[in-house]
Amino acid sequence: MATVQISEAEKVYIVHGVRDDLRVDGRGCEDYRHMEIETDVVSNTDGSARVKLGYSDILVGIKAEIGRPRPMVPDEGFLEFFVDCSANATPEFEGRGGEDLGTEISNTLYKVFNNPHSVDLRALCISPKEHCWILYVDVLLLQCDGNLYDAISVAVKAALFNTRIPRVQISEDDEGTKEIELSDDPYDCMRLSVENVPCIVTLCKVGQRHIVDATLQEKACSKACLLLSVTSRGTVTCVRKIGGGSLDPESIFEMTETGKRVGKALQSPLMELLQKEESLGKKRQKVGFLG
């Protein structure tokens, strides 16, 4: 992962600041950096979003394709996650350098969505055992400035909110051959409910306390992080300890509590914002990538 090297003195400065609930950029321990969200940024996708958190910049595009459902769950569609760490973000990602981080993030995303409530997979089924929608969620890291997981989860949620899947009908003729019919109206689309899509909150243990949304410098002071994905109802869908340190059980329990609180608090403004942006309609001025 993109890391920075910092000196002992800098570390002490950061750790002491965190102890007094005042971080280098003036935030408290449970505050996020400024976040920018824009949906519908790439025209060739069925849903897309770009999220900028500090200088971390994430672009997510979702494409829906028709495929065969998995034999184990014949009446559900599914999601596929791919994370590409482009060498634009840091030179370390050049060639196959970003591959490990990419698989790590996509495996985590699979776990985050590995429960029946997050996305209504049954709605993605066209005809059981034969056809279903597969949503390819492609994540592109444009810039890395710490806290990738949280930014990615917000971007995925925004892109899923923005996703419009064409409505299709199955018609059967006299001989029993089935045909898929696409609706004539291009605006006749199906949308996904993102009410239960979780957001990831990564808590880094710095000194005796834990902080939300760590920058790269703060991450360098932390031995172990705890990643939690929290839904709007406050349930936890995925937990992972990241990093080479260990955690005291008590501090894990504290961190889960904080994570749940922060995650819940993150969800409602996010939904509000997405709805507000959509209500602006076509008139909305697009900011684009370099805005």
Next chain:
Amino acid sequence: MPVDTKRVRGPDESQSPLLFVLPSTGKPECPQEGREDGRQRSQADVRPVFARCGLISQAKGSAYIEAGNTKLICSVYGPRETDRKDEVDMKSGRLVCDFRFAPFSCPKRGSWIQGSEEKALSLGLLESLLPAACLHKYPRSQIEVNVVALEHDGSVLAHAVTCASLALADAGIEMYDLVLGCALRQDGPSFLIDPTFAEESGAQSAGSGENQGRVTVALLPSLHQVSGLQSDGEMAEDTLVGAVKACIEGCQRLYPVIQQALARAVRRKAPPTAV
């Protein structure tokens, strides 16, 4: 195109017939009942474990662990000179973990190439072992940990962690503590500790769709620190906390067995004491 009529043309892709067996042939378990193998629900009732060190003579250290039908073998090579010369931090050693399922270990045949699930498990294993190993004692070198699952019957990551820490200890790598793993399947209000493959992947018990999940914890038992934690599914926060506590208790249950296996290995290796 001429068609070979003598040959039966099968479908391009074959699937196990077991997938098409109607589900719910089994009884819808009610939470009060015990489990299929006679263990109790909602208790730290781990499967009996058999552990042995030093099976692979070529390796620096090795271990074999068996819990129910979950069977794993682990070997440790090194410390030897690192093959990555561009590493920035040469002051401490590098730990490399490689987890693989044998192709015949799961109900469905796997391939020899490491899949993304195996990569995720390798990473989980590495993150669980890192806090225990004193890597600063091995500058400029790397230690390789290879785990192969011979038979997968649930809780495979948890037992892989235990097995790997046993092998590391057998190899004489300096460690702060052993690492013990324990898995749990939360099933509504009750939980199943150290679940079997069927329990792990099985459909949720009738009625409750809430609080379904899987948790794996790695514990440093004498320091009482959690070195690894993974979960998926969906759980309320207090359920998750309860599940982690149950896993910690499950790990503690394993401790004497693992200690015994290690002591046995050390006794065998030690030169006969001159009296």
